[in-house]
Amino acid sequence: MPNATSTLDCTTSSNTCGGYTSISINEYCTDFSVLSDSSSGQISTIENITAGSQFCVAFNGMYWIGLQSTKCSGSGRKKRGHNSGHGSGPTRPTVSTTTVAGCYSTSAGWSIGCCIDLTVRPDGFINTPPVATIISPITIPINTITNITIPVIDADDDYLSCRWAQKTTALDECGDVCQMAPGSTLDNDDCVLTYNSTGKTVGQYYAVTLMVEDYYDSSTPTPFSSVPVQFLIHIVSATAxxxxxxxxxxxxxxxxxxxxxxxxxxxxxxxxxxxxxxxxVYTMPPLYMY
Incomplete structure (x- = not known):
């Protein structure tokens, strides 16, 4: 949980970020679950940003709870390859699986962010990015296969796709938990994560870090925007x-x-x-819903 002084900062050094100023991410609590010991929250801020601006913002800091990570004790931070730019490149996979090996860590770094593009779309409008919300943690019984649908909406009715978050030269989308949900298969087009908990241990936590992207149509290679979705999977005992x-x-x-x-x-x-x-009943409502 970020502290009261945590901010969402511009991470692009090549320009002035269109007049963007760091904003607080100290959200308002909208619900709390005693059963899962988890809270949800929302915050909304208005910024005046120059049209045509392109830059990235992120929150980097704090740590995840104890979970599987690429930051292993004694070996330091593992090196990962860097891709140029952000987005999924000229081609998009339709199904992808996690392949990164890791270990248990109580000091896995947290990074979440997105890139903002206020240039005009081919249809003459400035893009409205998709919205995706999901409750965390998601409990999954041991030795089961579970489908997790990522709820996504888009005001522009664009073509939507999901991908695994990654660490690139433009933006660190996932800190020390990039693709750290072994046993997962992501249907990129339908934004459905299939998780196989076979062989896991009851009580373990795994972080899922995804990016939801909107495209002009299914043949467009470059997304208008990439929106982060991050949540925890908690392995629990089999239920009756x-x-x-x-x-x-x-x-x-x-x-x-x-x-x-x-x-x-x-x-x-x-x-x-x-x-x-x-x-x-645990919810993630907008502000002022009760």
Whole structure:
């Protein structure tokens, strides 16, 4: 958890970052789960930035909790290759797996960031990046295969794709936990992570660091933007009920909300197995939702 003085800083030294000034990431708590000992939060800040600017911002610092990392005791930080620029290059994989070896560490460095591009798109507009949110940690029973769908929306209705975060000359997207979720397979086009917990140990944590990217269409090689998604996987004991609860609502896929007017909707949650009890509802809502 960042401290009260942590900021999101411009990491591009070749220009003035379009007038961007470092902003606080000391978010407002929006929910807390006693069961998972985890909190969610949001913060929103307005910046005046010069049109046409291109630069990267990141938060670098603090440490992850004890988990698998490339920062191993006694050997220091392992060297990793650097790619030029950011994004996924001229071609995009459709399925990718984690291949980096690591070890348990209590001092894995944290880095999260993105690159901002305020140049005009081919359709004459300035791009609006995709939005992706996910609850952390995600508990996965030992010796199972679990599909994790990354919820993503895009206001421009662009083509979306996910990839593993990486450390490049332009931006450190993942600190000491780059591709540190062994047993994972990422469906890049559908943004679905398949995680195999076979052979893991109950109690272990693994960090998943991804980037969601929006493209003009499926044939475009370079993304408009890359948005980070980072969360933890927690390995837990096998459960007597293998079925997750189902959640539905009375909302349509896209519901307009008028500014300044209270909006109410209903969620319906059904237990996955008979005889079970719902113990906790943990959310990641926008500010002022209760």
């Amino acid at each position: 009920c293998p079925l997750q609860p189902t959640i539905s609502s009375n909302l349509s896929d896209c519901s307009p909300i008028q500014v300044g007017v209270q909006f109410t909707f209903t969620l319906t949650i059904v237990q996955g197995c008979p005889g079970t009890t719902l113990q906790d």
